[in-house]
Structure formats: C-alpha cells, structure tokens
Amino acid sequence: xxxxxxxxxxxxxxxxxxxxxxxxxxxxxxxxxxxxxxxxxxxxxxxxxxxxxxxxxxxxxxxxxxxxxxxxxxxxxxxxxxxxxxxxxxxxxxxxxxxxxxxxxxxxxxxxxxxxxxxxxxxxxxxxxxxxxxxxxxxxxxxxxxxxxxxxxxxxxxxxxxxxxxxxxxxxxxxxxxxxxxxxxxxxxxxxxxxxxxxxxxxxxxxxxxxxxxxxxxxxxxxxxxxxxxxxxxxxxxxxxxxxxxxxxxxxxxxxxxxxxxxxxxxxxxxxxxxxxxxxxxxxxxxxxxxxxxxxxxxxxxxxxxxxxxxxxxxxxxxxxxxxxxxxxxxxxxxxxxxxxxxxxxxxxxxxxxxxxxxxxxxxxxxxxxxxxxxxxxxxxxxxxxxxxxxxxxxxxxxxxxxxxxxxxxxxxxxxxxxxxxxxxxxxxxxxxxxxxxxxxxxxxxxxxxxxxxxxxxxxxxxxxxxxxxxxxxxxxxxxxxxxxxxxxxxxxxxxxxxxxxxxxxxxxxxxxxxxxxxxxxxxxxxxxxxxxxxxxxxx
Amino acid sequence: xxxxxxxxxxxxxxxxxxxxxxxxxxxxxxxxxxxxxxxxxxxxxxxxxxxxxxxxxxxxxxxxxxxxxxxxxxxxxxxxxxxxxxxxxxxxxxxxxxxxxxxxxxxxxxxxxxxxxxxxxxxxxxxxxxxxxxxxxxxxxxxxxxxxxxxxxxxxxxxxxxxxxxxxxxxxxxxxxxxxxxxxxxxxxxxxxxxxxxxxxxxxxxxxxxxxxxxxxxxxxxxxxxxxxxxxxxxxxxxxxxxxxxxxxxxxxxxxxxxxxxxxxxxxxxxxxxxxxxxxxxxxxxxxxxxxxxxxxxxxxxxxxxxxxxxxxxxxxxxxxxxxxxxxxxxxxxxxxxxxxxxxxxxxxxxxxxxxxxxxxxxxxxxxxxxxxxxxxxxxxxxxxxxxxxxxxxxxxxxxxxxxxxxxxxxxxxxxxxxxxxxxxxxxxxxxx
Numbered sequence: 001x002x003x004x005x006x007x008x009x010x011x012x013x014x015x016x017x018x019x020x021x022x023x024x025x026x027x028x029x030x031x032x033x034x035x036x037x038x039x040x041x042x043x044x045x046x047x048x049x050x051x052x053x054x055x056x057x058x059x060x061x062x063x064x065x066x067x068x069x070x071x072x073x074x075x076x077x078x079x080x081x082x083x084x085x086x087x088x089x090x091x092x093x094x095x096x097x098x099x100x101x102x103x104x105x106x107x108x109x110x111x112x113x114x115x116x117x118x119x120x121x122x123x124x125x126x127x128x129x130x131x132x133x134x135x136x137x138x139x140x141x142x143x144x145x146x147x148x149x150x151x152x153x154x155x156x157x158x159x160x161x162x163x164x165x166x167x168x169x170x171x172x173x174x175x176x177x178x179x180x181x182x183x184x185x186x187x188x189x190x191x192x193x194x195x196x197x198x199x200x201x202x203x204x205x206x207x208x209x210x211x212x213x214x215x216x217x218x219x220x221x222x223x224x225x226x227x228x229x230x231x232x233x234x235x236x237x238x239x240x241x242x243x244x245x246x247x248x249x250x251x252x253x254x255x256x257x258x259x260x261x262x263x264x265x266x267x268x269x270x271x272x273x274x275x276x277x278x279x280x281x282x283x284x285x286x287x288x289x290x291x292x293x294x295x296x297x298x299x300x301x302x303x304x305x306x307x308x309x310x311x312x313x314x315x316x317x318x319x320x321x322x323x324x325x326x327x328x329x330x331x332x333x334x335x336x337x338x339x340x341x342x343x344x345x346x347x348x349x350x351x352x353x354x355x356x357x358x359x360x361x362x363x364x365x366x367x368x369x370x371x372x373x374x375x376x377x378x379x380x381x382x383x384x385x386x387x388x389x390x391x392x393x394x395x396x397x398x399x400x401x402x403x404x405x406x407x408x409x410x411x412x413x414x415x416x417x418x419x420x421x422x423x424x425x426x427x428x429x430x431x432x433x434x435x436x437x438x439x440x441x442x443x444x445x446x447x448x449x450x451x452x453x454x455x456x457x458x459x460x461x462x463x464x465x466x467x468x469x470x471x472x473x474x475x476x477x478x479x480x481x482x483x484x485x486x487x488x489x490x491x492x493x494x495x496x497x498x499x500x501x502x503x504x505x506x507x508x509x510x511x512x513x514x515x516x517x518x519x520x521x522x523x524x525x526x527x528x529x530x531x532x533x534x535x536x537x538x539x540x
Numbered sequence: 541x542x543x544x545x546x547x548x549x550x551x552x553x554x555x556x557x558x559x560x561x562x563x564x565x566x567x568x569x570x571x572x573x574x575x576x577x578x579x580x581x582x583x584x585x586x587x588x589x590x591x592x593x594x595x596x597x598x599x600x601x602x603x604x605x606x607x608x609x610x611x612x613x614x615x616x617x618x619x620x621x622x623x624x625x626x627x628x629x630x631x632x633x634x635x636x637x638x639x640x641x642x643x644x645x646x647x648x649x650x651x652x653x654x655x656x657x658x659x660x661x662x663x664x665x666x667x668x669x670x671x672x673x674x675x676x677x678x679x680x681x682x683x684x685x686x687x688x689x690x691x692x693x694x695x696x697x698x699x700x701x702x703x704x705x706x707x708x709x710x711x712x713x714x715x716x717x718x719x720x721x722x723x724x725x726x727x728x729x730x731x732x733x734x735x736x737x738x739x740x741x742x743x744x745x746x747x748x749x750x751x752x753x754x755x756x757x758x759x760x761x762x763x764x765x766x767x768x769x770x771x772x773x774x775x776x777x778x779x780x781x782x783x784x785x786x787x788x789x790x791x792x793x794x795x796x797x798x799x800x801x802x803x804x805x806x807x808x809x810x811x812x813x814x815x816x817x818x819x820x821x822x823x824x825x826x827x828x829x830x831x832x833x834x835x836x837x838x839x840x841x842x843x844x845x846x847x848x849x850x851x852x853x854x855x856x857x858x859x860x861x862x863x864x865x866x867x868x869x870x871x872x873x874x875x876x877x878x879x880x881x882x883x884x885x886x887x888x889x890x891x892x893x894x895x896x897x898x899x900x901x902x903x904x905x906x907x908x909x910x911x912x913x914x915x916x917x918x919x920x921x922x923x924x925x926x927x928x929x930x931x932x933x934x935x936x937x938x939x940x941x942x943x944x945x946x947x948x949x950x951x952x953x954x955x956x957x958x959x960x961x962x963x964x965x966x967x968x969x970x971x972x973x
Contacts, residue, residue, distance in 0.1 A: 379954035380670035442702035529742035
C-alpha cells in the first residue's frame with residue numbers, strides 16, 4: 001500500500017478527495033520526497049553540531065497547522081476533537097482535511113492577492129476579481145505554472161478576467177512596464193534584476209541588459225482606463241479598465257551609466273525570442289514553464305522557496321525572492337530537489353504543502369535548548385530548522401483568529417462578501433503606502449504600538465470580551481460547570497491548550513481580588529489578557 | 541577616555557549594551573574637540589526633526605541649480621539670507637531664513653533603488669540579508685532610553701509614513717507611526733482606561749509562562765512594546781499629537797490658527813507643527829514624511845505648482861517658529877530622500893533616480909549654518925574637482941554631534957558583530973568646527 005499516511009477508513013471520511021484531486025503518481029512520491037527533506041535537514045544539524053528540539057506537543061502543533069494552512073487558530077471544538085482523537089495518523093489526516101477546506105483557499109487567496117496587488121488596492125484595480133481568480137485557482141488545485149502564465153499573459157476586462165488586475169496594479173505609472181518587470185521577476189522567478197535597470201548587478205555577472213531583456217516582453221502591455229458619464233451627476237467617472245496587446249515591435253533602448261544608449265531584445269534566461277513575435281507575453285508565459293538543462297524552471301524553485309518560508313518563517317535564501325549565484329541557499333540540494341519534484345508533480349500546490357508539513361522539521365517544538373540555541377536566524381544565522389521558529393501572526397491571521405476565538409462571526413455578520421469587506425476595512429488601518437514607482441507599501445502591523453493598541457482597545461477586542469448574549473464568553477459563562485472548567489475553555493479557545501496547574505492557581509488568586517460580584521469582570525479581564533498575550537499573537 | 545552622552549546614560553547600561561572604540565579614527569584633534577562638546581550639550585534637551593522626501597527629491601531643481609547647463613531645467617536661482625548661497629526661485633520664504641540652514645551639495649551615495657536607498661539613507665548601512673540595522677531614529681530612541689526622563693510617549697515618532705525598523709535594537713525602539721492629523725487609532729475609551737489595571741495584572745500572570753519558556757527574545761520585545769503602549773495611552777503628553785484639532789484636548793492650549801496657517805494646511809505643514817509640539821514634550825526624534833517626489837515625468841510643473849510651495853512654506857515656518865521659541869539651537873533639522881534625481885531631463889520632462897551627486901539640507905541644532913558645503917560640477921553629474929563627497933553616515937554623525945551622542949559609540953548586533961554609530965561616519969567639519 002503506497003499510501004503513506006492514509007488508511008481505508010480515513011479515505012471514506014475524506015470522501016476520497018485526495019485520490020480524486022491528484023494523480024496517483026504524485027501521491028506515491030510522498031515518502032521519498034519527505035524522506036529526502038528529513039535527510040537533508042538532519043545533515044545540516046549534524047554538520048553544525050546541533051540537536052533538534054523535541055517534537056511539538058499536540059497542542060502546539062494543532063495551532064500551528066491551522067494558522068499555516070487555514071490562516072486562523074482552531075476553534076474550541078476543533079481543538080478538543082482533535083486532541084481527543086486516538087488515531088496514530090491524526091496529523092496527516094488533519095493536514096488533508098485542512099487542505100480540503102475552504103479556509104485553505106481563503107488563506108492562500110489572501111496571501112497571493114496581497115502579493116500581486118498589495119493590501120491597499122490601487123486605483124482602477126478590482127480586488128474582488130483578483131481574489132476570485134486566486135480563489136478558483138486554489139480551490140480547483142490548478143497547477144501553479146498555469147496560474148503564473150495566466151497572470152503574466154492576462155488580457156481583457158478587469159472584472160471578467162481577474163488575472164488582469166495583477167497587470168493593472170503593476171502599471172500604475174507610465175513607466176514602460178519597469179515596475180511590472182521588476183515585480184514579475186521577483187515574485188514568480190525569485191530573482192532580483194531590478195537593480196540592473198540602472199547598472200550591472202553588483203554581486204554577480206548579470207548585466208544591465210538583462211533587466212531590459214525581460215522588460216522587452218512586457219512592452220506590448222497596453223492598459224486602457226475607460227471612463228463614462230455618470231447619468232445622475234453628469235460627471236465623468238471611472239468605468240472599467242482593461243489590458244490589451246499593443247503593437248510594440250522594436251527593441252528596447254536603455255542608457256548605460258556612461259550615457260551611451262544600448263539596445264535589448266526579448267530574451268529569457270539565455271533563450272532568445274524573435275522580436276517580431278506577435279505576442280511577446282504569450283512567449284514569456286511559454287518559456288517560464290520550460291525546464292532548461294535538466295534544472296527545474298525558476299518558477300518551481302521560487303515557489304518552493306516561498307512556500308517553505310511560509311511554513312518555517314525562513315526560506316532557503318534571504319530574502320526569499322533573491323535566488324542567484326551571489327546568494328547561495330542554506331540547503332541547495334533540497335531546494336533543487338523540491339523544485340524538481342514540484343514540477344514533476346504538475347505544480348500541485350497541495351502536494352507541496354503535504355511534503356513540507358509531513359516533514360520531521362515541521363513537527364518540532366518551538367522551544368529551544370542548549371543543543372540548538374545557536375540555530376537563531378533572527379540573529380542572522382543560516383537557518384537549520386532544528387526547532388520551529390516563532391512567527392508573528394500576519395494581520396489577516398490575527399483578525400481571523402480573533403473572530404474564531406470569540407465567535408464574533410456568529411453574532412450576525414455572515415456571508416463571504418460582508419466578512420471580507422469588514423476584514424478589508426479593518427486591514428486598512430495598518431497600511432502605509434510608500435508613494436513611489438515601486439508601488440510598494442509597508443504595514444504598521446509589525447508588533448509595534450499600533451498593533452498593541454488595536455489588540456487592547458479595538459472594537460473587535462471589545463466585542464470579544466463583552467460577554468453579551470451570543471458571544472463566546474457568554475456561552476462559556478452561562479453553561480454549568482466549575483470556574484476551573486470555564487478557565488480551561490478560555491485557554492483552549494485562545495491557546496489551543498489547557499492551563500497548567502500553576503496557571504489555574506495564579507488565576508484563582510487574581511479572581512479573588514474581584515470579589516463575588518466581580519466574577520464576570522474577572523473572566524472578561526482574563527480573556528482580554530489571553531488575547532493580548534504573546535502566546536496568542538505568535539505562531540509557534 | 542571619558543564617555544558621556546547628553547542623556548546621562550548610566551555606566552552599567554552602557555557596559556551592558558555598548559562597547560567603545562576610540563582608536564583608528566583619523567583627525568584626532570577634531571575628535572577630541574567633539575568629545576569636549578558632548579560635555580557642554582548634555583544638559584540640554586536636544587531633538588532631531590527629519591523631513592523625509594519619499595521618492596527622491598530633485599535637489600538639482602531646489603538647492604543646487606545649474607543655470608546655463610543643458611541639465612539646468614526651467615527654474616532660476618535666487619539669493620538667500622546666507623551669503624553666496626543660492627536656491628530655487630520657488631523657495632523664496634526658505635531663502636529668507638537660510639542663515640539658519642545649510643546645504644551639503646556633494647552627497648555621493650550608492651543606492652538608486654527606492655527600498656535600498658531608503659534603508660541606506662536611514663541607517664547609513666547598505667542592506668544586508670543577515671542583519672537589520674536600526675534606522676537613525678531608533679538609535680536616538682535607544683540612546684534616550686538609557687537615561688531617566690519624563691517622556692511617557694514613544695521617543696521616536698514618524699508622522700505620515702513608515703520609516704524603517706529598529707533592527708537589532710529591538711521593537712521597543714521602532715517608530716511610532718501616526719498620520720498627519722495626529723489621530724491615534726484605537727485610542728482607549730474611558731471604559732478601556734478604567735479596566736486597564738485589572739487587565740494588565742491578568743496579562744502579567746498570563747505572560748509569565750510563555751516568556752520563560754525558552755523561545756528567544758521576541759516575547760520579551762513584545763512586552764516592552766506593551767509597556768510603551770500603556771504609557772502612551774495613559775499619558776497627558778498624548779495631547780502633543782493633537783496640533784490641529786479644534787477641541788481642547790486634555791485642557792492643553794491648542795495651536796492658534798495663525799500658527800497653523802504659518803505652517804500650511806497640508807499634510808507636510810501639519811506634520812511639522814506636530815513635530816514641534818512633540819519636541820516640546822521631550823520627544824527626541826520625529827520624522828515627518830512628505831511623498832510625491834518620484835518625478836519621472838513633468839518634474840517642473842509638479843514642483844512649481846504642488847511640491848515646492850508646500851515645502852517652502854513648511855520649512856520656513858518651522859525655522860521661524862523654533863527660533864521664536866528659542867528652540868532652534870537645540871533642534872537639528874535634516875531634509876533628505878532616498879537619493880537625488882538625474883541631472884539629464886528625460887523625454888517625459890522628468891528626472892529619474894540618481895545617487896551619484898545630490899544635495900541634503902541641514903539646519904538648526906547649533907550648527908554653523910548659512911553655508912553650502914561641497915559642490916557638484918557644472919552639469920551636476922558628478923562631484924566637482926577638489927570637493928569632498930559625503931555619505932549618509934556623515935550626515936547622521938553630524939546629527940549625533942548636535943544631539944550629544946558620542947561618535948565612538950559601537951553597538952553589538954544580535955550575532956555579536958560590532959556596529960559603529962552611523963557606520964563610522966564623520967561629522968561635516970564645516971558645520972561643527
């Protein structure tokens with residue numbers, strides 16, 4: 001039986017979705033790829049004389065896997081069900097069911113929408129359509145290379161073809177597609193050629209012409225911003241935007257630093273393209289799917305590296321989108337093999353996630369000890385993945401987790417659209433735009449004061465702790481049972497674990513200060529403290 | 541040698557966090573003068589206001605005009621209150637206060653990419669994947685935190701934009717970002733304030749187990765941030781942010797409408813006014829962001845009609861106001877962006893990114909102002925023969941001098957690497973001599 005982690009009973013419970021969703025060969029390759037990950041990572045430990053942390057307790061692991069795949073913490077019910085299960089394969093089972101769930105789709109849709117158009121939606125970009133494009137891609141399990149091809153070759157009306165919004169967001173200025181070139185090579189190819197826009201690469205032999213060769217593919221992009229007259233006010237207002245193919249045929253001219261003009265023709269990693277090609281972007285889309293000299297295409301390695309960083313907090317290179325001879329990866333053989341396997345598995349994103357999350361390294365605790373204290377990438381060391389690194393929750397993860405921990409979603413506001421709108425509005429308070437031709441942005445949601453103020457004082461927190469009817473806190477408090485039991489439920493909801501004995505006794509001591517009439521307030525304040533704590537806002 | 545700073549840093553802290561390195565710096569006489577200077581300024585409240593021009597301002601059209609050159613553009617130079625220093629005709633009010641400002645016209649930096657340039661100009665270091673260097677505001681915040689003081693709000697405030705990370709100095713020294721209206725998001729309601737003591741007592745209990753669980757520094761950092769946030773929430777000094785609100789927050793006197801008019805009713809002017817108020821309550825570093833300088837097209841029209849009128853009004857108002865309040869000698873002003881812009885005018889009547897030769901502005905802070913230091917060649921494309929060129933570390937070393945931070949301060953990165961203050965830059969001699 002080649003099915004590494006499934007038993008027959010499970011297949012029934014999962015509705016055979018795994019088998020119907022992916023090719024048999026992909027499933028069969030699970031053990032070898034995962035084994036290879038384990039071997040390579042363990043070799044790094046031996047070479048650096050560190051020993052891995054112990055495996056994460058179930059409570060730690062379940063919270064982590066929900067946050068990483070579903071983008072939120074598990075609910076009280078989900079936690080207790082899973083912790084109570086005696087199935088020895090319950091980890092793999094949970095991974096499968098999360099990958100089948102709608103929260104997986106929602107989480108990765110948010111991540112890639114942010115990567116493609118930013119958190120603050122630029123003018124004349126349809127966030128809804130961009131999200132719809134990714135939602136379909138992740139829900140249907142579309143191969144990643146096709147997704148990328150659709151994005152870079154997108155044409156048409158921005159509501160009808162959601163992929164067009166990537167192009168629109170990256171052509172906010174009339175900059176001869178400079179920004180689009182820079183973003184595309186970074187995001188999908190994992191290479192930083194943007195500095196070769198103005199000069200040869202400082203650390204490797206990439207020439208200035210390379211940027212303009214990539215740029216040549218995108219010179220046919222023509223965006224049209226339609227306007228219309230508003231019948232009520234009579235004013236001219238924005239209508240739709242679209243991307244069409246322009247008739248650019250020539251070479252691209254650029255200026256060397258010495259003032260000489262040079263010429264560049266479309267060329268993709270050494271593969272030249274006839275400048276007379278009618279549709280250059282289609283050609284780009286074709287070339288990026290090709291493997292060269294036995295190496296997997298750059299898009300495979302770039303995606304693997306990003307995905308690894310998503311789950312571990314650090315990729316094989318730093319930054320994650322700067323592959324190249326000047327920046328050797330921490331685990332070169334592993335990156336190369338994962339890239340090849342991902343490409344061979346028809347760019348199946350779920351399969352890649354299975355490999356990563358079933359690895360030994362992913363299951364380790366975030367606690368470190370004297371045997372692996374030197375494995376500290378936050379101090380600049382090369383990551384060895386000998387323990388789970390702490391990650392601060394992304395804003396979206398925190399929002400969705402607050403909703404789950406507090407049942408806020410069940411007090412009235414249901415429906416994808418409405419929830420999405422609320423989440424977006426909430427998100428905007430943290431977005432700061434840089435206002436330049438890179439079209440990039442920063443977030444104040446970075447563990448500093450604005451985030452702390454949100455957690456302490458926001459309406460969302462207020463709702464969570466107010467104990468009004470229908471709220472989670474109200475449910476817990478109105479049920480019969482001892483204070484100890486209630487305390488346990490609050491801890492399980494916020495931290496996915498039960499409180500320790502000393503935590504219970506310390507809480508009890510504080511509860512006494514509130515007096516008999518203040519017990520609801522005591523629970524409220526405790527729940528507030530749980531939601532404001534390190535343990536809540538970190539992925540560990 | 542004696543090591544001092546103006547915040548009266550305790551030696552114990554000093555030994556813990558900072559190593560000193562006096563050797564291997566040239567111009568020893570110069571240095572000993574600076575050390576003596578530290579003694580004299582340490583008793584006074586010092587501050588820096590950084591005016592950050594996001595996108596990269598075309599300094600060739602503002603502070604280093606090239607009349608007669610093919611690169612000269614559309615603007616004419618005018619005389620200023622500083623003898624022999626000319627600036628753009630669209631900066632007439634600033635020209636009048638130029639005895640209190642100075643130019644460094646021979647900046648020659650190496651990063652012409654927005655994010656790299658932003659990092660480099662803020663930190664004095666080029667980006668490096670294995671370490672995050674602190675932006676200079678975080679350095680000041682860190683130095684400031686070593687002294688006892690009565691500041692309850694963050695020591696590094698950034699108005700209207702992000703300004704980088706605290707890096708290895710820790711999140712407690714990250715910029716506190718507010719918008720130019722001074723509105724603080726998620727400010728506490730009265731109910732929130734009333735419940736705070738109980739909640740914090742609970743939080744303290746809850747945090748104990750995780751912080752002591754062997755998971756590195758991040759959890760401790762988080763607690764420091766909470767401490768700062770709580771201080772901020774409960775402090776009457778919060779009123780400093782409300783420069784432009786019509787309500788009389790916390791009973792403090794608000795700015796008069798004349799003052800507000802003086803600075804300008806736009807984001808930059810409001811930001812500068814708020815910065816002055818923050819200095820008054822003791823904030824030592826404020827960054828005020830003004831964007832819209834990435835002028836790849838229509839540079840002249842945009843400057844003349846939009847950017848320069850606001851810039852001119854804001855800078856001149858700030859100088860006048862600080863001077864009138866006898867604060868100018870204690871507040872050092874810095875104006876810069878991530879780089880300058882190409883001397884050559886492109887086909888879209890714009891200028892592109894250019895780091896090889898450009899100008900920054902400094903002022904106040906007790907510096908020898910009213911000068912233009914360094915020069916570019918007649919077409920603006922290089923540093924003039926015989927002129928010294930400057931790096932961001934030299935600008936920040938000048939600021940450190942004005943603030944009384946010892947120039948031989950060396951920090952230690954998390955990995956144990958020594959990191960010199962301002963990347964070992966040297967103050968601009970003409971300004972501090």
